[in-house]
Amino acid sequence: MEIAIYGNPVLRKKAKKIPLDKLHEYRSIADQMFEVMREDQGIGLAAQQVGLTDKIMVIDTQDSPDSKMVVINPEITSYSKQTDTMEEGCLSFPGIRANIVRAQTIEVTFYDLEGKFYRITCSDLIARVFQHEIDHLNGVLFIDRMTPAQKLMLKRKLKKLRESQETQSE
Numbered sequence: 001m002e003i004a005i006y007g008n009p010v011l012r013k014k015a016k017k018i019p020l021d022k023l024h025e026y027r028s029i030a031d032q033m034f035e036v037m038r039e040d041q042g043i044g045l046a047a048q049q050v051g052l053t054d055k056i057m058v059i060d061t062q063d064s065p066d067s068k069m070v071v072i073n074p075e076i077t078s079y080s081k082q083t084d085t086m087e088e089g090c091l092s093f094p095g096i097r098a099n100i101v102r103a104q105t106i107e108v109t110f111y112d113l114e115g116k117f118y119r120i121t122c123s124d125l126i127a128r129v130f131q132h133e134i135d136h137l138n139g140v141l142f143i144d145r146m147t148p149a150q151k152l153m154l155k156r157k158l159k160k161l162r163e164s165q166e167t168q169s170e
């Protein structure tokens with residue numbers, strides 16, 4: 001598995017729901033995703049970032065021994081009106097960081113690899129990781145959440161990333 005970098009069209013694809021009777025097929029995929037994410041010191045990784053288009057993402061905020069989560073078919077069911085601004089990076093955008101506004105608290109539903117259903121309310125960093133990764137599953141990237149001024153400032157860096165992808169695929 002390799003990280004898909006901005007410019008790779010897979011990042012704009014929408015992920016499909018995973019049938020719950022196929023969950024066993026995603027065990028080794030999840031393990032590989034954790035591995036790739038750890039190598040790059042990420043705290044969240046979505047399917048498209050490793051070239052897949054199934055609704056799976058992994059999270060490891062690394063702040064407790066049970067911080068590793070495999071998240072299947074997530075949906076955000078409510079957003080708080082209150083927002084937070086926090087600096088984000090993305091493994092698909094090496095070298096780029098930007099302040100992004102997101103809901104402070106969300107309610108999210110998802111399944112784990114055993115098919116267990118969860119409905120949780122979370123805030124702060126974990127809520128942010130969920131929002132960032134669920135965006136990926138919908139083909140939405142953090143640059144889409146930036147202000148026009150932020151995007152303008154990053155224009156050259158973004159162009160470089162895109163071009164590096166074009167030369168790779170030639």
Ligand SMILES: [Zn+2]
Nearest residue numbers: 089090091092
């Ligand atoms: Zn990302």
